[in-house]
C-alpha cells in the first residue's frame with residue numbers, strides 16, 4: 329500500500345512535470361520561436377555566401393516575394409536580418425547607437441579614413457565629429473561652396489569645343505573631383521597639388537574592395553598602396569594646415585571648418601583628425617554625387633517631357649534672375665530637383681545600409697505579422713530595393729519625377745522612411761543639400777549652354793562596385809548653344 333501510495337504520488341509528480349513542461353513549451357518556447365523572422369533556405373555556409381556575394385539585390389528580389397519584408401540570412405556564424413520597407417525599417421533609422429550601432433559594421437573604413445576619426449572612435453566623439461560636418465555644411469557655408477561649384481563647371485565646360493562627343497560619365501566624375509577638391513580640400517590642393525592628391529585618392533579608392541569589408545587589413549597590394557597613400561595624404565594636409573596656421577590665413581572651405589572645429593571640452597582638432605575627416609567627406613560625397621549626376625543626365629536625355637520641363641524652368645529663372653546662378657537661384661529649381669531625386673530613387677549608390685544590434689527588438693509588418701529580432705544580429709536595409717516597392721511608388725520602375733510633386737508626394741506616402749536614398753533618422757546624410765546643389769549647378773550649366781543627345785544605349789547598373797554606379801560609357805553628343813531669354 330505504502331509502495332502504491334509512493335508510486336501514485338511519483339506518477340502524479342511526473343505527470344505534473346510533463347504537463348508543466350508541455351505548457352511551457354506550448355506557450356513560451358514555441359511562441360518566441362514562432363516570432364523569429366523566417367530564415368532564408370539554402371546551404372547555410374556556402375549557399376548564403378554565394379548568393380550574398382552575387383549581389384544582395386538579386387537575393388532580395390528572390391526572397392522578398394517568398395519571405396516578406398523581414399527575414400534572416402545565415403552567413404557563417406552571423407545572422408543578417410533584412411528589414412525592407414518603411415513599415416519595418418523605422419527602428420533601423422531611429423534606434424540609439426546603444427541599440428543599433430554602425431561602428432562594428434562600418435569598421436572596414438578605418439584604414440582608409442585613418443585613426444582617430446569616425447568609426448575608429450567612440451560614439452560620443454563621433455557625434456562631435458559629425459557636428460563638425462553639420463557646421464561645415466550650413467547654409468552660409470553652402471552659399472560660398474556654390475559659387476565655387478559654378479566657377480568650376482564654367483571652367484570645365486569651357487574646354488569643350490563647339491560640338492563633339494564625350495563620355496558623360498568620365499566628364500562628370502572629373503568635374504566633381506575638381507569641385508570637391510575646391511570646396512572640401514581647399515584652394516592649395518585645387519590649385520597646386522591637384523594631380524598628386526587625386527592620384528593618392530585614387531589609390532585610397534582602389535584599396536576599398538569587397539574583400540576589404542571582411543578583411544580590411546589583408547596584406548594585398550591594393551591595401552598596401554592604400555596605406556601608403558593615406559600616409560602621404562596625411563603629410564600633405566599636415567603641411568597645408570601648418571602653413572595656414574602660421575600665415576594666419578583663413579579660407580572658405582571644409583578644410584578650414586575642420587581646422588577651426590573644437591570639441592566640447594575646448595580641444596582643437598589635430599592635423600591627423602582633419603585629414604581623416606576630409607577623406608571621410610570625400611568618400612561620402614564624391615562617387616555618390618558623380619553617379620547621380622550621370623543617371624540624371626541619362627534619364628533627362630531619354631525623357632523629352634522632362635528635358636523640356638527642366639529647360640523651361642531654366643528659361644523662367646533666367647527671365648527672373650538673368651545669368652546669375654547662386655545658392656538661392658539653385659534653390660528655386662524644383663523641377664530639376666525632382667528629376668535628380670527620381671534618378672536617385674531608381675539608382676541609390678549606397679544600396680545596402682547596415683547596423684549591429686545590441687538589444688532585442690520587435691517589428692510589425694504591414695500585414696500585421698510581428699517578429700522579434702534578437703540582439704547579435706546584423707540588421708540590413710536596402711535603399712535600392714525599398715525605393716522600388718510597388719505599394720509605395722506607383723509603377724516603381726518608371727522614371728516619373730512628378731511622383732514627388734505636391735499632391736502625389738510618394739516619398740512621404742508611408743512616413744519618413746518611404747524614400748531612403750540618403751538614409752534617414754539618426755544617421756541621415758549630412759551632405760544631402762551639398763549634393764543637390766552640386767548636381768544642380770552642373771546641370772544648370774549644361775542645360776543653358778549645350779544641346780545634348782545620348783548616343784550610346786541607356787546604361788546598365790554596375791552592381792559590382794562598392795558605390796553602385798553606371799556600367800560602361802555614357803556617350804553624349806553635344807552642340808554648344810546659348811540660352812538667351814527676354815528679361
Ligand code: HEM
Nearest residue numbers: 612613616617620678681749750751755756757758759763
Ligand atoms: C548623392 C549623393 C549622396 C548620397 C546618395 C548619400 C547617401 C548617404 C546615405 C544613404 C547615408 C546613410 C548611411 C547609413 O545610414 O548607414 C549617408 C550618410 C552620410 N553622408 Fe551622404 N550621401 C551623398 C552625399 C554626401 C555628401 C556630398 C557628403 C558630404 C560632403 C555626405 C556626408 C555624409 C555623412 C557625414 C554621413 C553620415 C551621417 C551620420 O552617420 O550621422 N554625403 N549618406
